[in-house]
Amino acid sequence: MSRTLSIEHLFCSYDHHSVIRSLSLTVQKGEIVCLLGSSGCGKTTLLKAIAGLHPITSGTVRLSDTDLDSEYGHVPPEKRNIGLIFQDYALFPHLTVAENVAFGLRGISSEEKQAIVTERLALVHLSQHEQRYPHQLSGGQQQRVAIARSLACKPDLLLLDEPFSNIDTQVRQGLIKEIRSIFKAQGVTAIFVTHSREEAFAFADKMAVMDHGEIKQFGSARELYYYPTSRFVANFLGGGSYLPARKEAEGIFSTVIGNINAYANAPMSVGESCDIFLRPQQVTITPQEQGQARVEEQQFMGDHWRYLVDLQGYKLFSTSSDPISVGEYCQLEVHDSAAIAFPAEK
Known part of the structure; x- marks a missing residue:
């Protein structure tokens, strides 16, 4: 299996204060990986560094065969072909669902654009909502629109920052199951951030438990839960x-x-x-x-x-x-x- 994302000895800082410390991580193509940890552990900073939204101090970030960040240079965020999904959905309130999904599509005809929008909305079960506006949708529906918009551009990697935190508890588990099924069917490679172990267990193939800018253990949920390598991981997971x-x-x-x-x-x-x-x-x-x-x-x-x-x-x-x-x-x-x-x- 080819490697999609490779991070080696990554360091990141805020105001000369080290936030990420010599972190290494490999994500295989088609895997869903969770960065799990308490607030301030560095998981969102790592997500931003991968996206190119936060400068690295040293280390290497490589996507497939391309160095995104290394001693040889920096690829700007818009050139990385990485999709981003936020906890507040980041939809444009003045655009319809269809217009939101089509927003990132460039250099193609109107017919091709409409075909992609139709396909992606069908994928997330929102075909009947093309002409609605974000405020007319539930939180779960808005998140599905955000996912359809990201997948429309066929990213090499999808990053999700607390994607389920604003979803009502009674629908969250169903949404997690639905989105995981979509990602698996589409072969999406994804990294998502959460502080909820329940979300991590339900959504991820593998988990990276973080503390003070370091990955304390990386592996499947079962491996981390039943075979923790430290008291910290044992305590954090339940x-x-x-x-x-x-x-x-x-x-x-x-x-x-x-x-x-x-x-x-x-x-x-x-x-x-x-x-x-x-x-x-x-x-x-x-x-x-x-x-x-x-x-x-x-x-x-x-x-x-x-x-x-x-x-x-x-x-x-x-x-x-x-x-x-x-x-x-x-x-x-x-x-x-x-x-x-x-x-x-x-």
Whole structure:
């Protein structure tokens, strides 16, 4: 598979303050990649650098066989054939839907332009809305118009900055599924920015978790969720618990609730202290009067219950399909597939 985007040792700054630090990333043709991180981590700056809207300090940005930014020069944004989609849609309010989609088309006849507009609006299921104006559309429809406009120009790469943040919650998941399906059918290569792990899981093929201008881990959602390479990634991708442990043998760790099979995140010696990271779904609880743990918090999540339990002073998150009262004692069972052992914090 040929590489569509290659970034090597990229540095970017604001007012001499480093924002992106020696960042490298490769995006394959047809992949949807998410830049995931909290506000200020550098993900939007990286998106702007790829688009040519923010100057780089050093490093290389290459699209297919063309150097967009390197020591040899800079390709201006309008020459990069990169599409941009923003969270506020950036549609022209005085233009119709059809006119918005056609806006970037140059050097072709009116008939060719209309054919492209018709095709792209059909792709995003807005064929009946050609003559409407943006204010007459819902947020999800406006975002589909923005996507149709970007795809009309056949970009080599599509960049999306928080594309779903202004969409109502009740329609967001459906829109994410619909747009992902469109991108996959069209073979679109895309990078999108979000701070929502749920959006990242639903939309992306791969995720790059960022912090302080660096990519902490890059891979599929499953890889990052079940095999985090750091506590930062483990914590960022969802609530989990740390249970003190000691390495007894390769892959075997002793804890207050017995031995747990786990994958060691770093080299450890037998007898070394560590912490086992457990996702809530890896810990199940069963009510029992003489149980080893006590329920401290209970939260109804719709299709399951989420609990915080106290186990001899250690706090663990758990899930169950059954309601268990706060204060009730219970027995814990750990499903240790994909459990991760991190070295004890110094």
